[in-house]
Amino acid sequence: MANGNEVVHGFPHLDTVRAAITALYRRLSRETVLSYAPSVVPADVAFSDQDDLHLGAQRVARALVQHLRLPDARMIVSFREMDHAASVELAAGPEYFIELNDRFRTHRRDIGAALAHEIMHVLLHRIDLSFPGTRDNEILTDTATTYLGAGWLLLDAFREDSVSSQKLGYLTPEEFGYVLAKRAIAFDEDPSPWFTSPQGYTAYTSGRTQALRDTQQPPLKTAGWTGHLRYAKDRRYAREHPGPAHAAAASPYAFERGPDGLLVSFSCPTCHQRIRVPVRGRVRVRCGLCRTILECDT
Numbered sequence: 001m002a003n004g005n006e007v008v009h010g011f012p013h014l015d016t017v018r019a020a021i022t023a024l025y026r027r028l029s030r031e032t033v034l035s036y037a038p039s040v041v042p043a044d045v046a047f048s049d050q051d052d053l054h055l056g057a058q059r060v061a062r063a064l065v066q067h068l069r070l071p072d073a074r075m076i077v078s079f080r081e082m083d084h085a086a087s088v089e090l091a092a093g094p095e096y097f098i099e100l101n102d103r104f105r106t107h108r109r110d111i112g113a114a115l116a117h118e119i120m121h122v123l124l125h126r127i128d129l130s131f132p133g134t135r136d137n138e139i140l141t142d143t144a145t146t147y148l149g150a151g152w153l154l155l156d157a158f159r160e161d162s163v164s165s166q167k168l169g170y171l172t173p174e175e176f177g178y179v180l181a182k183r184a185i186a187f188d189e190d191p192s193p194w195f196t197s198p199q200g201y202t203a204y205t206s207g208r209t210q211a212l213r214d215t216q217q218p219p220l221k222t223a224g225w226t227g228h229l230r231y232a233k234d235r236r237y238a239r240e241h242p243g244p245a246h247a248a249a250a251s252p253y254a255f256e257r258g259p260d261g262l263l264v265s266f267s268c269p270t271c272h273q274r275i276r277v278p279v280r281g282r283v284r285v286r287c288g289l290c291r292t293i294l295e296c297d298t
Contacts, residue, residue, distance in 0.1 A: 006165070007158075007160055007165050007167050007172075007173065008172050009172055009173065009174060010172055010174055011172065011174055011175055011178065011210060012172065012175075013139050013170075013171060013172070013175055014175065014178070014210075016131070016136050016139045016140075017139060017143050017171065017175055017178065017179060018267070018272040019131075019272070020131070020139060020140040020143035020144065020147075021143060021147060021179070021182065021271055021272055022271055022272045022273055022289070023129060023131075023140065024129075024143075024144055024147060024148075025271040025273070025289050025290050026289065027127055027129045028127070030289070030290050030291055033147075033148070033290075034186075034187070035069075036067075036068075036069075036148040036149045037149070037187050037189070038149065038187075038189060039149035039150070039152060039183075039187075039189060039191065039194075040063065040064065040067040040116075040149055040150050040153075042194050044060075044063040044067075045060050045063055045064065045112035045153060046109075046112075047060055047108045047109055047111050047112060048108070048109075049108060051108065053079075053105060053108070054077065056108065056111070057077040057100070057111055057115070058075070058076075058077060060111055060112045060115055061075035061077055061098070061115050061119065062075070064112070064115055064116055064119045064150055065119060067149060067150060068119060068120065068123050068148065068150065070119070070122060070123055070126070072093065072094040073093060073094060073096060073119075073122060074094055074095045074096070075095075075096050075097075075098055075115070075119065075122075076095060076096070076097050076098070077098050077099075077100060077115070078097070078098070078099050078100070079099070079100050079101070079102050079104065079105055080099055080100075080101075080102060081101070081102050082099065082101050082102075084101065085100070085101050085104075085114045085117075085168050086098060086099060086100045086101060086114040086115070086117065086118045087099050087118070088118040088119075088121050088122060090121060090122065090125045093122075093126075096122050098115065098118045098119075100114055100115075101114070107166075109196075110153075110157040110166075110168065112153045113153040113154045113156065113157040113168050113169075114157075114168060116145050116150040116151060116153050116154060117141060117142065117145055117151075117154060117168065117169060119150075120141050120144050120145040120148075120150070121141055123144070124140065124141060124144060129144075135170065138169075138170040139170050139171060141170075142154065142169045142170050142171045142175075142176070142179075143171070143179050145169075146171075146176060146179040146180050146183065147179055147182065147183050149183070149187075151169075151176065151179065151180065152180055152191050152194055152195075154168050154169045154171075154176055155173060155176040155177060155180060155195075155197075155200045155203060155204060156194065156195050156196055156197050156200045157197070157200070158173045158176070158197055158199055158200045158203060159197050159199055159200075160199050172203075173199070173200065173203030173206075173207075174203050174206045174207050174210070175207065176203060176204075176207065177203040177204035177205065177206055177207020177208060177210075178207035178208075178210050178211050179207070180204055180207060180208075181204065181207050181208035181210075181211035181212070182211050182214075182270075184208070185211060185212075185215070185270075186270055186290075191204070192204065214267075214269040215269045217252040217253070217266070217269070218230065218231035218252070218253060218266075218297075219231055219253060219264055219266060219296045219297055219298045220266075220269065220294060220295065220296055220297075221282070221295040221296060221297050222295070228297065231253070234251065234253075234255065235255065235262070235264075235279065238255035238262060239262060242257060252266055252267065253265065253266040254266075255279070256276075258278070260278065261278060261279065262278070262279040263276050263277065263278055263279065264276070264277060264279050264298050265277075268287040268289065268290060268292060268294070269292070269294070270287065270290045270292040271287060271289050271290035271292070273287055273288065273289040273290065275287060275288075275294075277296070277298060278298070279298045280298055281297065281298060282295075282296070282297050282298075283296050283298055284296070
């Protein structure tokens with residue numbers, strides 16, 4: 001939890017975020033991922049200063065448990081002084097104990113954001129999905145929370161001005177915006193009306209710009225003309241220089257030789273599973289993981 005400290009911006013964890021989206025589709029299946037529609041709605045997690053602290057926290061926790069489809073999971077919420085925003089005891093259940101930072105006693109509108117992250121820890125524990133190392137595992141948790149429809153709360157808890165700041169979670173604000181935009185594209189959902197934080201909304205628009213770039217990379221037909229020109233140049237080079245896989249620096253695609261000719265591999269713009277297809281001009285490709293149909297010019 002960044003509270004008054006300098007907030008990191010940009011996309012330093014983008015590779016891990018994309019790997020987390022792929023892991024979600026692999027572990028849950030496309031059908032299960034898409035079943036998390038719509039996102040949790042603001043009315044279900046609203047928390048005013050007039051609400052009873054403990055009863056309100058239990059109400060919001062129940063709403064998030066129901067949204068994330070955690071059967072027989074009862075969250076018991078308490079408050080204490082601590083360095084982090086929150087923590088959860090991952091036991092066998094059915095009761096889970098969540099501790100929230102004492103500062104949420106007076107910052108109640110952000111309780112839902114802190115609970116969403118901790119309850120996602122419970123879901124990932126139950127489905128046995130984790131990444132090695134604390135940092136990557138927390139990035140997985142933030143990504144899963146956002147992609148499965150509860151993480152917009154974490155981005156909405158981001159506030160920053162010239163004298164103070166607050167951010168929950170391990171992702172940067174723009175990375176939260178990126179994952180939220182990936183969900184919006186995949187689920188045909190518009191989260192922009194839910195934001196109460198102007199800084200959160202600005203981070204969402206920055207993340208959305210990055211997410212749209214994923215859908216505009218060669219060999220996808222939606223790539224711009226400069227992308228297609230660059231792709232054609234790299235393809236010609238790969239044809240004229242037989243050998244190991246060829247990819248330009250920071251290229252979203254790579255060429256390699258197959259038994260029947262040249263192949264190109266690239267990431268699915270939805271789930272980031274790697275796709276490999278023959279170089280044959282215009283083709284329609286279906287991702288084997290998320291089953292997104294992609295129009296390509298290989």
